[in-house]
Amino acid sequence: MHFRSSIYRERLHSLRRVLGEFRGGLWGALSASQRRRLFFVSGLVALGAGVQGLSPLALTTAVDNLTSGNLSFALLAALAYAGMAGTSRALRQGVSLAYGTVARGFERDLYRQAYAHALALPHAVHLDRRAGELARTVTDGVRGWRRMLDAAVFTALPFVVEVGTVCAVLISAAVPSSILGVLLAFVLIYGLVFHRGILEQRGSFRTAAKADAEAQGVASDALANEETVKLFTREALVEESIGKAFARGGAAWDAYNRIVAVNGLLLSLIFTFALGATLLLAAREVAAGRLSAGGFVLVNAYVLQVVGPVERLGQMAREMVQGLDLTARLRSLMAEPDEAALSPGTRTLPGQGPLTLTIQDLAFGYDPRRPVLHGISLVIPAGRTLALVGRSGSGKSTLARLICSLYRPDSGALQLDDVPISDLSLSALRSAVAVVPQDTVLLHDTLRANLLFARPEASEREMLDAARVAGLEPVVEVLPEGWDTVVGERGLRLSGGEKQRVAIARAVLKGPRLLLLDEATASLDTRTEQAIQSSLDDAARGVTTLVIAHRLSTVRGADEIAVMEEGRIVERGRHEVLLAAGGRYAALWRAQENSAVVGRAIGRHGADDTSLRTSLSGLASDLNR
Numbered sequence: 286m287h288f289r290s291s292i293y294r295e296r297l298h299s300l301r302r303v304l305g306e307f308r309g310g311l312w313g314a315l316s317a318s319q320r321r322r323l324f325f326v327s328g329l330v331a332l333g334a335g336v337q338g339l340s341p342l343a344l345t346t347a348v349d350n351l352t353s354g355n356l357s358f359a360l361l362a363a364l365a366y367a368g369m370a371g372t373s374r375a376l377r378q379g380v381s382l383a384y385g386t387v388a389r390g391f392e393r394d395l396y397r398q399a400y401a402h403a404l405a406l407p408h409a410v411h412l413d414r415r416a417g418e419l420a421r422t423v424t425d426g427v428r429g430w431r432r433m434l435d436a437a438v439f440t441a442l443p444f445v446v447e448v449g450t451v452c453a454v455l456i457s458a459a460v461p462s463s464i465l466g467v468l469l470a471f472v473l474i475y476g477l478v479f480h481r482g483i484l485e486q487r488g489s490f491r492t493a494a495k496a497d498a499e500a501q502g503v504a505s506d507a508l509a510n511e512e513t514v515k516l517f518t519r520e521a522l523v524e525e526s527i528g529k530a531f532a533r534g535g536a537a538w539d540a541y542n543r544i545v546a547v548n549g550l551l552l553s554l555i556f557t558f559a560l561g562a563t564l565l566l567a568a569r570e571v572a573a574g575r576l577s578a579g580g581f582v583l584v585n586a587y588v589l590q591v592v593g594p595v596e597r598l599g600q601m602a603r604e605m606v607q608g609l610d611l612t613a614r615l616r617s618l619m620a621e622p623d624e625a626a627l628s629p630g631t632r633t634l635p636g637q638g639p640l641t642l643t644i645q646d647l648a649f650g651y652d653p654r655r656p657v658l659h660g661i662s663l664v665i666p667a668g669r670t671l672a673l674v675g676r677s678g679s680g681k682s683t684l685a686r687l688i689c690s691l692y693r694p695d696s697g698a699l700q701l702d703d704v705p706i707s708d709l710s711l712s713a714l715r716s717a718v719a720v721v722p723q724d725t726v727l728l729h730d731t732l733r734a735n736l737l738f739a740r741p742e743a744s745e746r747e748m749l750d751a752a753r754v755a756g757l758e759p760v761v762e763v764l765p766e767g768w769d770t771v772v773g774e775r776g777l778r779l780s781g782g783e784k785q786r787v788a789i790a791r792a793v794l795k796g797p798r799l800l801l802l803d804e805a806t807a808s809l810d811t812r813t814e815q816a817i818q819s820s821l822d823d824a825a826r827g828v829t830t831l832v833i834a835h836r837l838s839t840v841r842g843a844d845e846i847a848v849m850e851e852g853r854i855v856e857r858g859r860h861e862v863l864l865a866a867g868g869r870y871a872a873l874w875r876a877q878e879n880s881a882v883v884g885r886a887i888g889r890h891g892a893d894d895t896s897l898r899t900s901l902s903g904l905a906s907d908l909n910r
């Protein structure tokens with residue numbers, strides 16, 4: 286008993302919490318005119334329910350007047366009955382129209398809020414989720430809130446009004462207490478059975494919805510890997526796993542539908558029994574002269590009518606519970622702190638022009654069990670270029686992500702001029718920094734829109750200048766629709782090198798105070814790279830620049846080169862100094878030189894075997910060092 290009461294307390298508590306969120310989140314999201322409209326709609330719904338509740342009275346009057354021979358009054362009452370039934374239906378239809386506008390506005394606001402929050406969540410949260418999962422969470426959540434709003438407006442309110450009217454009429458019409466007793470017992474039993482059914486359905490609904498979401502996840506994963514699937518000819522395998530995933534969803538929905546059907550049958554039985562019992566009792570009362578024929582009709586009408594609101598109330602409970610389940614993931618998503626909450630800095634960067642980047646004793650790990658960066662200290666004076674080189678996985682891009690505050694360091698400090706990055710607002714920091722990432726992802730929009738995304742207010746001239754620096758002009762010239770070419774989802778209609786040029790142009794157009802180039806030219810062929818490199822050098826002149834590069838030839842002119850190994854800076858200096866030192870950098874340089882020689886030797890037609898062998902053995906000995 287104690288156990289059950291604690292369950293109910295818990296449920297009441299969670300219902301209160303959700304209602305609080307409903308009021309705060311949902312109600313708060315409505316504009317004043319939307320609220321007024323919602324009040325208006327609710328008023329109409331209540332009016333419709335009241336008219337519906339009173340209409341059997343007119344029918345009763347018609348029947349009583351018919352039996353007493355007062356034909357004209359009976360006709361009037363019959364007309365009133367028809368009018369009331371029609372009015373309540375017409376009100377419902379009219380209400381749907383007005384409600385549609387409010388509900389759509391409401392959904393639009395919710396979508397906007399939810400996506401804005403999802404976008405503001407820390408980068409790591411996005412990496413942890415499967416593609417499409419966030420969008421599904423938002424869609425499900427909005428559907429859930431909408432269901433709850435529908436249920437509240439169209440069911441809860443009319444239920445209260447209709448049942449209130451029915452009770453008032455039955456009591457004032459002096460319907461015998463035995464009939465009222467059966468009616469009350471019916472409503473209670475019906476309600477309890479329905480409640481039990483809802484609880485039973487809830488678990489099954491959750492299982493089915495989860496199975497569905499998993500199936501969708503499998504399918505979108507397959508679509509995201511479309512190229513890989515084709516190249517490995519794994520269509521059959523993928524089709525089978527999609528089929529299995531949807532079959533699991535189907536089986537879960539079958540189980541849910543079985544429970545719904547069994548409950549529905551049970552409720553129909555209860556209803557039939559209650560209708561039979563009340564009509565039997567009413568007939569006996571009529572026979573004994575204690576109830577008029579009109580009273581008999583009234584009882585029949587109300588048994589039929591009371592079942593409507595009770596059923597709708599049950600449906601409402603089901604809709605509310607399902608709505609609650611659908612919103613669960615969105616509610617927890619909305620409760621997750623966004624980036625701004627985790628980075629409470631509010632300062633802005635004073636002045637203009639290039640910034641000095643200072644990094645002191647920085648340590649970081651994505652996972653506390655595996656540190657990635659250890660004690661990194663660097664300074665890039667304003668307007669200078671520092672190149673970060675080193676093996677794959679040594680932590681170069683991670684450092685760039687920390688500079689942009691996509692992650693927060695575990696210890697140590699990052700500073701721009703004299704301001705710690707943690708003190709800066711994210712928008713102040715990110716509007717001063719431009720990044721050309723390793724993998725460029727573009728918006729599914731035109732080339733022009735993708736470029737202007739960096740600075741929407743930029744003039745045509747500025748846009749074209751940026752495109753020239755990035756070597757984008759020749760790309761645009763050969764495209765049939767030029768700047769209006771739509772680049773495809775994530776920019777997939779462009780080659781890797783073309784996308785990289787868009788990314789460079791975007792960064793140049795932004796006019797940053799700190800430029801981060803993370804293998805910005807890695808996807809370009811050597812000749813294009815050389816052409817862009819000199820333009821990039823021009824663009825970077827006077828801008829503080831951190832260049833991450835694998836091809837050392839692209840950074841030999843940097844003011845300083847830092848070599849990273851396993852999350853540590855192991856060497857620093859200018860190109861010539863590092864070469865002369867004969868350390869890690871010199872080894873990397875020789876290895877790349879040799880591979881270039883090998884490449885040239887292999888590419889040269891008629892290269893004699895001796896020169897190829899010499900180049901390969903030189904490369905092998907360097908790589909083995």
Ligand SMILES: Nc1ncnc2c1ncn2[C@@H]1O[C@H](COP(=O)(O)OP(=O)(O)OP(=O)(O)O)[C@@H](O)[C@H]1O
Pocket residue numbers: 412651652657675676677678679680681682683684723
């Ligand atoms: N989001 C992440 N979560 C967990 N570990 C990560 C994440 N991103 C990178 N890592 C790990 O951190 C280490 C450093 O990665 P990082 O991308 O910084 O290396 P990198 O030097 O830029 O490599 P590359 O030259 O190949 O781009 C790698 O071992 C990588 O597996």
